[in-house]
Amino acid sequence: MKKIIPSFITVLFLLFIFSAEFSVSSLDMQAVGLVVEPEPVVDVAVPIQADYANGKITIGGKGGSAEALVKPHKFEFKDIGKGNLILVNQSYPVEKHFFHPAMSDLEGRVPCSKSSLILAEEAANQLAKMFEDAKSEGVNDLTVVSAYRSYSYQTALFNNKVNTYIKKGKTKSEAKKLAGKVVAAPGTSEHQTGLAVDIFSKELLQRTGGLEEVFDQSDEGKWLIKNSHKYGFILRYPQDKQDLTRIIYEPWHYRYVGKPHAEIMVEKNMCLEEYIEYLKENQRIEYTSSNGETFLIYYLDNASDLNDIEVYAYVGQAVNASSDNTGGLILTVRMDKII
Numbered sequence: 219m220k221k222i223i224p225s226f227i228t229v230l231f232l233l234f235i236f237s238a239e240f241s242v243s244s245l246d247m248q249a250v251g252l253v254v255e256p257e258p259v260v261d262v263a264v265p266i267q268a269d270y271a272n273g274k275i276t277i278g279g280k281g282g283s284a285e286a287l288v289k290p291h292k293f294e295f296k297d298i299g300k301g302n303l304i305l306v307n308q309s310y311p312v313e314k315h316f317f318h319p320a321m322s323d324l325e326g327r328v329p330c331s332k333s334s335l336i337l338a339e340e341a342a343n344q345l346a347k348m349f350e351d352a353k354s355e356g357v358n359d360l361t362v363v364s365a366y367r368s369y370s371y372q373t374a375l376f377n378n379k380v381n382t383y384i385k386k387g388k389t390k391s392e393a394k395k396l397a398g399k400v401v402a403a404p405g406t407s408e409h410q411t412g413l414a415v416d417i418f419s420k421e422l423l424q425r426t427g428g429l430e431e432v433f434d435q436s437d438e439g440k441w442l443i444k445n446s447h448k449y450g451f452i453l454r455y456p457q458d459k460q461d462l463t464r465i466i467y468e469p470w471h472y473r474y475v476g477k478p479h480a481e482i483m484v485e486k487n488m489c490l491e492e493y494i495e496y497l498k499e500n501q502r503i504e505y506t507s508s509n510g511e512t513f514l515i516y517y518l519d520n521a522s523d524l525n526d527i528e529v530y531a532y533v534g535q536a537v538n539a540s541s542d543n544t545g546g547l548i549l550t551v552r553m554d555k556i557i
């Protein structure tokens with residue numbers, strides 16, 4: 219009993235010291251307007267770590283004294299080889315049986331000039347939203363002329379074009395070269411990815427009978443150039459990028475790349491070929507979009523074998539993962555939750 223009483227007094231004394239210490243520091247914090255709750259400490263500067271053998275990517279890491287509080291969020295991405303940022307052109311084709319895993323009908327959702335048009339679900343949802351907003355701004359004559367095209371359909375289109383040049387007296391190889399500038403050779407068409415869509419004006423289509431450059435002078439064409447990036451679409455074959463895309467200027471051909479990539483590309487005046495190169499060179503970029511969302515975009519080399527991956531994010535939210543079809547992986551992380 220004699221031993222307990224002094225111990226009891228010691229405990230009381232210590233409690234008094236601690237509570238005094240705590241109330242002083244709380245007051246100090248309130249005085250400068252600080253948040254009292256302890257924040258998990260994360261280390262944003264830790265580079266991304268990739269375990270390719272197990273398809274696991276880790277962003278950021280634990281650090282500081284609150285280490286135990288930090289648990290990574292797990293995100294799963296499937297079929298990243300069919301993701302929003304794949305580059306498809308004459309140098310980087312897709313295979314014959316490439317088919318996007320989640321396709322959606324456009325019929326009944328947006329005006330279409332043909333039946334049975336389909337597009338990748340995410341792109342279709344954004345397209346519908348874009349058409350609705352255009353309509354609410356008085357631009358109500360938009361129509362979809364072409365969306366997903368199969369390898370065999372593209373083959374027929376390409377061969378038709380080759381034949382028209384042969385009829386004009388060109389040799390077969392000359393005809394193929396010329397046709398390739400106007401109609402993508404099978405496997406090199408973005409339409410096979412389910413992420414590309416040809417958009418035109420209904421009234422203009424009746425007059426021209428086909429897709430013509432003059433579309434960029436119509437209200438519809440102008441509206442798309444100005445606004446499509448807000449929905450994750452880019453004008454894929456701009457006038458001033460023909461030497462890079464190796465495709466003629468097509469003011470009707472829009473490609474879904476998702477947010478915030480479309481906005482960055484417009485801001486930097488980059489076509490997809492340039493943007494992939496830019497990410498490859500920088501490996502990690504930080505971007506704050508016009509609506510205030512901050513993103514970290516990572517580029518990982520030598521990731522061509524990855525298809526289904528797990529992402530463990532200590533910082534932000536992994537919102538998208540896509541292969542680039544040139545051997546790299548692009549990971550998009552939204553930072554609004556933590557920072």
Ligand SMILES: [Zn+2]
Pocket residue numbers: 364409414415416470471472
């Ligand atoms: Zn097209």
